[in-house]
Amino acid sequence: MxxxxxxxxxxxxxxxxxxxxxxxxxxxGAIVPRIAKTLKDREDSLSAVLTEAxxxxxxxxxxxxxxxxxxxxxxxxxHQALSQxxxxxxxxxxAKEEELRKRYADKRKESFHVMESAEEExxxxxxxxxxxxxxxxxxRLAEGARRGKRAASSExxxxxx
Numbered sequence: 001m002x003x004x005x006x007x008x009x010x011x012x013x014x015x016x017x018x019x020x021x022x023x024x025x026x027x028x029g030a031i032v033p034r035i036a037k038t039l040k041d042r043e044d045s046l047s048a049v050l051t052e053a054x055x056x057x058x059x060x061x062x063x064x065x066x067x068x069x070x071x072x073x074x075x076x077x078x079h080q081a082l083s084q085x086x087x088x089x090x091x092x093x094x095a096k097e098e099e100l101r102k103r104y105a106d107k108r109k110e111s112f113h114v115m116e117s118a119e120e121e122x123x124x125x126x127x128x129x130x131x132x133x134x135x136x137x138x139x140r141l142a143e144g145a146r147r148g149k150r151a152a153s154s155e156x157x158x159x160x161x
Contacts, residue, residue, distance in 0.1 A: 002008060
């Protein structure tokens with residue numbers, strides 16, 4: 001086997017060194033700069049993206065704070081508007097209640113007047129009925145007394161005893 005021949009070692013080492021040196025020069029001259037450029041571009045790109053992401057994050061945080069402030073302001077406005085509307089509705093309710101109380105009081109007075117006049121009318125009718133009944137009873141009694149006198153006088157005329 002020629003690879004194991006000790007006399008060929010120096011030549012093999014020279015060729016190994018020449019091939020290694022050539023390969024090293026090609027790698028160092030062509031491949032490493034391309035890889036370095038790619039890594040540098042990637043780093044620059046990542047740096048730019050990270051910078052943009054940070055600025056967008058800060059902008060988003062500012063917008064979020066602005067939105068929170070706007071939301072709080074809107075909540076306060078809505079609360080204030082609701083409070084005003086509630087106060088207005090309570091005033092309207094109070095006015096309606098007062099109006100209904102007055103109408104109720106008027107209707108109640110009117111009802112009492114109607115009841116009093118109906119009571120007076122019923123009392124007058126009752127008095128007239130009592131008067132008529134009294135007169136009718138008196139007339140019956142008077143007629144009964146007349147009949148009794150006629151009967152007594154007709155008995156006394158028939159009975160000469």
